[in-house]
Amino acid sequence: MKTIDLKARWQELADVKDVLGARGWFPGTSGNLSIKVSDDPLEFLVTASGKDKYKRTDEDFVLVNRHSKPVEDTQLKPSAETLLHQKVYELTDAGCSLHVHTVSNNVISELYANKGEVTFQGQELIKAFNLWEEDAVLRVPIIENPAHIPDLANLLAEKIDDNVFGVLIRNHGITVWGRNAFEAKKHLEAFEFLFESHLAFRIHTQGGR
């Protein structure tokens, strides 16, 4: 891997982090972001664990390998949820994976947990997921939130398929991906817009139409 690629990817992820941070999407140090640096062998930059993600520093990201372990000796700990990013890279063509906790994704994840998914139809913004047909349906699976991260990562992996662009974790947050940072951010913004709109609609209609 060339140093120039690493620097470019670092910059790209730092820029996405700034924009998401400006929206308040990293409460209480929550959230983790990653970007792929090389395919073979898999290496990706992931946020260091437990940091204040609203700040920009030279220690924000750690380069990890296909086992989610740091490539070089470092004091920094990769995100506790690095394994979820690893699964995304193993099972999709993603180049970037974003995980955030927001009030909207939390509430939606609990409201629809028993159904195991939430769906959106007839909403313009599902076009952000390349769904252009009038009757197209966007499906967002919802998984439980086991404390043991390998279990959580396996639940995520089970839900990944070609028509899934993100998975809600019950009372926790959402993990979203895209072929590159631009697309992952587009998907995340579209999901959050759909969640917020849906909740606003429910409030204003007391749950019914």
Ligand SMILES: CSC[C@@H](O)[C@@H](O)C(=O)COP(=O)(O)O
């Ligand atoms: C205090 S935030 C909750 C964390 O357990 C986790 O869910 C999270 O999103 C951030 O963990 P991190 O290890 O900083 O990547």
Ligand SMILES: [Zn+2]
């Ligand atoms: Zn989390």
